[in-house]
Amino acid sequence: MKTDTYRGAITRAMRHAMEKNERTILFGQGVTDHVGILGTTLNLEKEFGSDRVFETPLAEDSMTGFALGASLSGLYPIHVHIRADFMLLAMNQLVNSIAKYRYMYGGLFATPMLIRSIVGRSWGQGAQHSQSLQALFAHIPGIYVVMPSSARTAYATYIYANSACASPVVSLEHRLLYDYSFDRKDDEDVIFYPFTSFRVRQGGDVTIVATSIMVEEAIRAANYVKEMTGLDAEIIDLHCISHPDENLIIESVRKTGRLIVADTGWESFGVCAEIARIIATREPNVLRAPIKCLSLAKAPCPTAHRLEHWYYPDMANLVDSIYSLCFDRFDHGKQLPSEEYVKEVHKTFKGPF
Amino acid sequence: MKTDTYRGAITRAMRHAMEKNERTILFGQGVTDHVGILGTTLNLEKEFGSDRVFETPLAEDSMTGFALGASLSGLYPIHVHIRADFMLLAMNQLVNSIAKYRYMYGGLFATPMLIRSIVGRSWGQGAQHSQSLQALFAHIPGIYVVMPSSARTAYATYIYANSACASPVVSLEHRLLYDYSFDRKDDEDVIFYPFTSFRVRQGGDVTIVATSIMVEEAIRAANYVKEMTGLDAEIIDLHCISHPDENLIIESVRKTGRLIVADTGWESFGVCAEIARIIATREPNVLRAPIKCLSLAKAPCPTAHRLEHWYYPDMANLVDSIYSLCFDRFDHGKQLPSEEYVKEVHKTFKGPF
Amino acid sequence: MTVSHKNMLRDALRIRMVEEKIIELYPSDVIQSPVHLSIGQELHTVALMSLLQTTDRVFTTYRSHAAYLAKGGDLNLMFAELYGKQTGIAKGKAGSMHLCHPSTGLMGSSAIVGAVFSHATGAAYADKLKKNGDIVLCLTGEGATEEGTFHECLNFSALKQLPLVYVIENNGLAINIPLECRQSYRLEALARAYQIPYAHIEDSFNIDTIIAAARPLIEQARSASKPAVIEIATYRYKEHVGVSCDHNRKHRDASAITMWEKRDPLIVDRDLDAYRDEITAEILEAVCFAEKSEFPDHDELLKDVY
């Protein structure tokens, strides 16, 4: 089977957007340099001209409003932020203008656009270069918020957004996924509807709803647990954070009775809260035990590597949660994966970025 | 018993802050004009000088960072926004700087400050002048977020913030509460710890967790239902949105088995979600029925009065929810309060603001 | 006086009379939303828009009535919008603060001060890319220039040489706060720092000087794709929001209004009275259209949210 990296899929989606839709413009700080947004925009300026692929000054708020103005005028803007933290400078335009334009004007306007940004987690990024702010965006009616967890979902979402949809889409890519390889399905170039959630693993013992890189961690944890104990976890990739497939989640928990939410952001008012809301307002009695949440420590991100290690939940925490849920006790006594095994992926990361 | 309006209490708190703490500075657009932030800053410039009470240019982002710099230098900044929507321009400074400063620097700095802003709901304010964005702020570790629902909680919170606490506090006042009168307790000037939640009504049949003006609506609904059916609702004023009293909520629902969350914001990733998280991650089996959420329609706020009426939940929706929860059916057949009765308060509101 | 001058004065008077109608209606609560009146600022808006083509686009603020009408917005749809009716231009969802009329080029009005600078910039970029010869005009108050986005947009539109004219209505007030409390810069020097051509219109009641100052910049925007800043000294007759006067309030000079009114052609030019009847009839028809229209249904509430 062919494989594809996350980086590769996004790169192809960018080129496709430029080739197939001449209204597409691509801009942001760093889209034309030799790094090219982690490689995903390399050479595009040369291929498509500097009118369509261009640098911007440091001006996140205005360049977001710029995207809206361009979109209203028939262009398809792709605006890229090298880190999601910088989107905080653009909240006004995103929330007050973009999310409201179509509704506020009674449907007179369409505002298609894609805002890509990257969850900077990697390595000593500290409090201002690591945030995973999906909850802030998903709270606001009027925008689609996605977090592609794989090459396939990233590709399909971007193709769909650019060619078949009229809505503003905010996508948070994850820094650590860029080098991951994924199986490449034959139907990959067929666009599927991406503004929903996907079941990525079947199982009957526990449901894991995961976002972004936590989907990969969940798959690794589930495989490990399966091997060690035979327990089978069902995994749902939430993917569209703002418009998840609520039924898929409810049906899974109806079957398993146990739920873990594994997210890249903070717990309060975050994805964990939202999933809890879906269950508790629809069928709280599907839960045979309290929901377990794996998310960031309730603090800004510390730079020191030692603290950072505790700050982020990982596969071992997931395995631990599965055991304590399924054996209904905190001190389940089961063996956790070795530190080496857990770090397998992240360990390969090297700075400075 | 003496009474006090919300406006009156906030005005007294502002004067107190200026009098008792000479480090206090008060600034924002409109703090010195003849409207004086709905009356709460009137005359303060004259009394305390234009160095301590001053207008700012339209520059929300910078004036928020300015507050941080002033706070680091030993001042106590009170920054006022006439509408919470404008805080979206300040998200960068609030989230990237203010919420992180103390932690990021290992506790070397204290950053006391109060950011007051007003939920603009009143009357045809539309999509950009009405938002209740508490969830965006409360998601971020490092800030206290409060929504005073009464004269007493507003006063006590501001006094405490200014005199006894070193943290950044974001307060969302509600436009429609300004003219409400509240009983004034004798101990009112004694500062109590305000970064928590309060039980404002005892009852055994259903728990209502409410924020801001929805606390008033809940009290009215509970009294109505009590009179009509004898059912007794327990009401918790969430008050500190970012640091609620989880035990108070859990204990109440353990008793009543039924929970309504009544909030001024959107449901997804909002207060409703957060309360659901608290229950579902701790004791989901206290719920004898799904949680009911009363919140904004999942849309920007429409300007047309007719649509606005449907957009906001009101006391009648609360009564309806209590009935359908307590009688365990949607078509409970009970009589709802008359439209006249429901509108009693809001109807008195007249524009242009 | 030329025919076109007469037409402009007539159009300005029409805007004035529309807003006077709003003042008359307002106490009855048929318009249940804030209104920010343009009274005093109509004529220059009409004069500037006369230099635009229908395909040129305009972005403006909550103080949107004048721009809406001057850019050809439909009066029936406007009143229905103010009344919160389904037949309003935006089905009542926009209201007074957010008028728009895309078919004649009004692309939106924001109640967030400064927000439209960048919308206009993006639209102008599209024009430049499409080489369609259209330009964009962005009409805001002077207070808006205090927001950082103004700097960002001036920089970007100068960098990319966009066909975009920022028109700044300097009425000396942001809500109730005078300019001296807010600005340490002169707009001219600021524009020049980006090498953006600038024009100042001292007399906003003189069509000739308005046109003379604005035309070269607008033509240069169109033919040479260059941004420009035009500042207009103007005066707001009414309170910031609402239909009353506030001349004797703190921060305002009670005597200034007489000076303006004395020179205001819409007041002093008695020839214009000839237009009043037909304008009144048109306004009454629009009000009648609004009154007769239905309120939106419940399913409108969740329509058009992504």
Next chain:
Amino acid sequence: MTVSHKNMLRDALRIRMVEEKIIELYPSDVIQSPVHLSIGQELHTVALMSLLQTTDRVFTTYRSHAAYLAKGGDLNLMFAELYGKQTGIAKGKAGSMHLCHPSTGLMGSSAIVGAVFSHATGAAYADKLKKNGDIVLCLTGEGATEEGTFHECLNFSALKQLPLVYVIENNGLAINIPLECRQSYRLEALARAYQIPYAHIEDSFNIDTIIAAARPLIEQARSASKPAVIEIATYRYKEHVGVSCDHNRKHRDASAITMWEKRDPLIVDRDLDAYRDEITAEILEAVCFAEKSEFPDHDELLKDVY
């Protein structure tokens, strides 16, 4: 050469050698966070800080090593911070991008470009209010001036006449993007638009011209409470982030570095070699302090969150 010149050159060399030590250590992963080196930009930082008093305060960016050391930051605490140790100035929570040293006046370094303009403005306002005779210095790159907050802060500090000096290190690059792709304004004209005094330092290797240009503005800030903008033409020897060179990358002129290096006193002034041994010893001691220190405990994770 005066004693004070010697001292400044020595201090600049010390910063250079500290960063060279970081380059040497970096591949071993003892410093596990991004580093933005000041190499090439040290001397003017030292010279400017020499005009400040200890109670004057400084705000700067992620490129914080030079400002930290020049403002008197402790070297042991710095290395421990880079190593992520409990003994670091911020217990390892800040790291290279966020150095601070409040006791000698470095009040913070932000990795959000432009964020510190307003922090500095607020701090300067406090000085003015307290009439303590202190001033604030805000040190950023030229890219930061593109953010709208720069306009907002220039306006406000001119309006309130704050004792505040914005120092802009113009190295012509924001990450890898040259100035021409980003800026249509000249900083001098921009500052003048707010009537803020401006000085340009052409030769960042010449202590005399730096001091001559900066001293009057700094003294005026202190004695007359006036803001100022100082722009310095400078050059970043290393890549934006990380410890390598990137001169032959797109957007950079590979030959420029030789021109700079040829004039760089830290390279050409052989007299300075006399300081090397003692500086090396000091650095080794700091590294040793960092190495021997403990990592933070688990309970540090949730400490100091409000």
